Each structure stands twice: as C-alpha cells, then as structure tokens.
Amino acid sequence: MDKVYFYPVWIRVWHTINALMCLALIITGVSMQYSSIENPIIRFDHAVAWHNVSGIILTFNYFIFYIGNILKGNGVHYKILWKGFWPSIIKQFQYYAFGIFKNQKPPFPINKTKKFNPLQQLSYLFIMYGFVPVMVVTGWALLFPELVVNDVFGNIGLFITDLIHVIAGFVVSLFMIVHIYFCTIGHKPGSHFKAMASGYHEVHE
Numbered sequence: 001m002d003k004v005y006f007y008p009v010w011i012r013v014w015h016t017i018n019a020l021m022c023l024a025l026i027i028t029g030v031s032m033q034y035s036s037i038e039n040p041i042i043r044f045d046h047a048v049a050w051h052n053v054s055g056i057i058l059t060f061n062y063f064i065f066y067i068g069n070i071l072k073g074n075g076v077h078y079k080i081l082w083k084g085f086w087p088s089i090i091k092q093f094q095y096y097a098f099g100i101f102k103n104q105k106p107p108f109p110i111n112k113t114k115k116f117n118p119l120q121q122l123s124y125l126f127i128m129y130g131f132v133p134v135m136v137v138t139g140w141a142l143l144f145p146e147l148v149v150n151d152v153f154g155n156i157g158l159f160i161t162d163l164i165h166v167i168a169g170f171v172v173s174l175f176m177i178v179h180i181y182f183c184t185i186g187h188k189p190g191s192h193f194k195a196m197a198s199g200y201h202e203v204h205e
C-alpha cells in the first residue's frame, strides 16, 4: 500500500471553510425561506446577517480554490478526457448501483495520478465550476440589487435572480448530502475522511 499527498494544506483549509460556510448558508437559507416572521427557526434579521457574512467568506474562499487550482496544478483533476468518457461514467455508475453490493473491485481505483473516479470528477466539476459560481454571482446580485438587477431588468429581474439563486443553493445542498455519503465509500468507510484530514490518500493497487 502506497500513500499519495493529494490534499495539500491549501486544499484542506479551503475545503474546511467551504464546508462550514455551506452549512451556515443552508441553515440560515432554510430559516429565511421556510420559517415565518412570528415563528422563525433563527430570528429573521440574524439569519439575513449570518447568510450575508457566510456568503462573503465563501466568495473569497472560492477564489482560493479557483486560483489555487490554476497555480498549484490541482486543476488537472478537473479536466475531463472526453475519449471514453461516457463508457467510464456508465461503468462507475454500474459499480455504485450493483458492483459494490457484489463486493466487486472499483473500476477506477485511486492511483498516483488520478484522485477522482469519473463520476466524482463530473460532479465536482459541475458543482465547483457551475453551481457554486452561479450561487455566488446571484447572491452578490441580491446583496446589491440596485446596481444591475433592478436597474436593468426591474422586478422580474430580481425575481429571476432570486429563483436561480435558490435553485443553485438547493443543488449545492443536495450535492453536499450525496457527497458525504459517497465519501464513505472507500477502502474503509473512514478512508476518504482520513485522507482529507491528513492530506495523504492510501493507494491500494
């Protein structure tokens, strides 16, 4: 068994802040969306303030991820090799749906150059370069609606921005639940969490 240093300090710091801020945004977001003013889960003005602060921290943290991926080379793990891509996705899906219950070996085990399997890669790519940026941009637009949204598009612009923000937030929340579940599927249930905590991933090949 070998160990590969896949999660340097900057990724672990980014990931911890990202996870904490997403949790704070989900809790305050759900409170603002679903609790009534008279009977709030969190007092409305407090929920708004915490939601704004968490969103601002998440934004600056996102830049660490974006720039770090470029400067430190971690971005290669997000680059999709289209040749044979869909068959690999299907293979990985079949493993999660059936193979895993028959004690089969994973079709794309972690190796020294690949830290994500194809489904992981696709979901991380969609979330980190799709839904999170959309959530961030619409969040800022809602923080300063008078700057563009209201001026250019009026009330309908504000409504659409809000709708996109809520949908993106919902997808990121769903991702987080599924992501944590899939992180338990490793050599041992705690292997991936141990890797993210220590930086070193075990490679069993």
Ligand code: HEM
Pocket: 006, 007, 011, 015, 018, 019, 022, 074, 077, 115, 116, 124, 127, 128, 132, 172, 176, 179, 180, 183, 191, 192, 193, 194, 195, 196, 201
């Ligand atoms: C409490 C919440 C979370 C936990 C416990 C958690 C856990 C983990 C673990 C264990 C890994 C390593 C996966 C592996 O070894 O293959 C990981 C990686 C990752 N997580 Fe999370 N995660 C959480 C929240 C999030 C959220 C909210 C996002 C995005 C919105 C996210 C995005 C990612 C990404 C992109 C990676 C890969 C990072 C890289 O190496 O480039 N995680 N997470």
